[in-house]
Amino acid sequence: MKSAHFSTTSRQLSQLVAMVFLLAASQLTGAPSSQPAGLNHAQLEILDDKNPAELASYTLPAEKKFIALYYTAMWCPPCRATTPALVDEYQYLKSSPVEIVMVSSDRTPEQRLKYLRDYNMPFPAVAWSDIPKLEKYAPNSIPHIALIEADTGKLITTSREVGIDGVVEKMRQLAEVTDAPDFSVPVSKSRWLVPLAIIGMFLALMLFRQMRGGC
Numbered sequence: 618m619k620s621a622h623f624s625t626t627s628r629q630l631s632q633l634v635a636m637v638f639l640l641a642a643s644q645l646t647g648a649p650s651s652q653p654a655g656l657n658h659a660q661l662e663i664l665d666d667k668n669p670a671e672l673a674s675y676t677l678p679a680e681k682k683f684i685a686l687y688y689t690a691m692w693c694p695p696c697r698a699t700t701p702a703l704v705d706e707y708q709y710l711k712s713s714p715v716e717i718v719m720v721s722s723d724r725t726p727e728q729r730l731k732y733l734r735d736y737n738m739p740f741p742a743v744a745w746s747d748i749p750k751l752e753k754y755a756p757n758s759i760p761h762i763a764l765i766e767a768d769t770g771k772l773i774t775t776s777r778e779v780g781i782d783g784v785v786e787k788m789r790q791l792a793e794v795t796d797a798p799d800f801s802v803p804v805s806k807s808r809w810l811v812p813l814a815i816i817g818m819f820l821a822l823m824l825f826r827q828m829r830g831g832c
Contacts, residue, residue: 652677655684655770659747661718663740664733672730675741681767682714683791685784686754687740688761690722691732696760699781700736702802706785707739713792716767718743720751722759764788 652658662672677684687703689696707717719742721729726745733742743751754763756777762784764773776784785800 653681653684653767655765655767656718656743657750657770659750660744661741662744663742664738669734670730672733672742677716677741677767680714681716683716683773683788684765684767685715685717685788686720686751686763686765687717688720688722688754688756688759688763689732690724690759691728691735692723693759697736699760699802700738702800703740703785704736704738706788706797706800709794709797710788710792711739713794715788715792716740720748720755721745 652660656677661675661677663675665671665673689700691697703717710717717740719733719738719740721732721742723729723732729742729745732738754765754772756763756775760776760781762776762781764775764784764787765771766773774784774787779787781802782800789795789797789800
């Protein structure tokens with residue numbers, strides 16, 4: 618009986634040692650922690666320097682206290698005008714408590730990857746399958762930025778309230794950035810094509826009516 622009891626105790630001890638060893642190994646290898654509550658624990662990805670055709674898993678650093686959720690898509694002309702300005706802005710935010718996180722509104726994950734690559738976005742993106750987790754911040758139109766607290770998800774401000782420029786200004790305040798040039802987004806000419814077309818059609822119709830009236 619003592620032998621059996623000793624065998625059981627030894628087996629339990631061995632299992633305990635194995636668990637401690639695995640836990641220690643995970644700490645040494647830097648196993649990624651869960652994402653902050655503000656992201657609703659959505660997983661993040663970032664362009665892989667070693668393999669541009671792939672995205673690597675990314676864990677938000679603990680020092681990042683604020684997240685600028687950037688809702689954007691490749692098919693959106695105003696987004697394509699805004700993205701280069703945010704890519705340039707990131708150099709002033711990279712070492713700050715503020716992180717930009719891209720939330721794709723593209724139609725496929727392949728289009729999202731192409732968008733990330735073509736514009737060489739240095740900031741992380743929400744994993745394709747986890748985008749619905751951030752639905753509560755989703756806008757009616759894009760481009761859009763929702764600035765939130767990383768730990769709580771509390772909304773600080775949005776581009777709907779203060780514009781893209783206003784959100785970037787708030788990001789700079791939180792990051793204590795004082796030496797960056799004025800932020801500006803080039804006006805996308807394509808956004809005016811539809812209104813101009815409507816005005817042109819209206820003027821053409823008025824001219825046509827005047828010509829008929831004079832006949």
